[in-house]
Amino acid sequence: DAKTTQPNSMESNEEEPVHLPCNHSTISGTDYIHWYRQLPSQGPEYVIHGLTSNVNNRMASLAIAEDRKSSTLILHRATLRDAAVYYCILCNTGKLIFGQGTTLQVKP
Amino acid sequence: EAQVTQNPRYLITVTGKKLTVTCSQNMNHEYMSWYRQDPGLGLRQIYYSMNVEVTDKGDVPEGYKVSRKEKRNFPLILESPSPNQTSLYFCASSQTSGRTDTQYFGPGTRLTVL
Numbered sequence: 001d002a003k004t005t006q007p008n009s010m011e012s013n014e015e016e017p018v019h020l021p022c023n024h025s026t027i028s029g030t031d032y033i034h035w036y037r038q039l040p041s042q043g044p045e046y047v048i049h050g051l052t053s054n055v056n057n058r059m060a061s062l063a064i065a066e067d068r069k070s071s072t073l074i075l076h077r078a079t080l081r082d083a084a085v086y087y088c089i090l091c092n093t094g095k096l097i098f099g100q101g102t103t104l105q106v107k108p
Numbered sequence: 109e110a111q112v113t114q115n116p117r118y119l120i121t122v123t124g125k126k127l128t129v130t131c132s133q134n135m136n137h138e139y140m141s142w143y144r145q146d147p148g149l150g151l152r153q154i155y156y157s158m159n160v161e162v163t164d165k166g167d168v169p170e171g172y173k174v175s176r177k178e179k180r181n182f183p184l185i186l187e188s189p190s191p192n193q194t195s196l197y198f199c200a201s202s203q204t205s206g207r208t209d210t211q212y213f214g215p216g217t218r219l220t221v222l
Contacts (some may be wrong), residue, residue: 032207043200044200049118091207101150
């Protein structure tokens, strides 16, 4: 299974945009890029996914590099509630392989 | 409300005492799975089920059993729990096992085996 690499932690100020990077240089042509996040004391929750084109939803935007070897999750205005561990996952079947993720701290 | 429920949420037990953690989803999903989460190891899949009566091992199945007799339920069974099974457990479900399907996770069950 292809692996992803994310920074261990990032900090942001409240109401500022946050760009969470993910490298996946061994991605295959059929892998979808999924992002999940895990709020403290909760189960992971889906954020967004994409294949080649950039994607937007009510939670975030996903920017995918043209060669698909990296992607960036964009939170347009971070709130305190966005403090969580963010996982970038390559998905080719129903099985999600979680890495260590990026712990995002949001400062008021 | 669409959700995955797990019971119990917290459990302390002793070595060798059989236990079952229940998981139920109300979304008519075909695919269900169990993960365990441990510090430094992240979330790892224990077992999964593609549909009723179809189950298969994930990455860390030793010491666990599952069954899928009904579409909505996917219990995790520990026949003889040991301390190394102390962990945080999550059940998840999705419409199918497709690459674009969103997985919905339960709130977690924190298990301590003494």
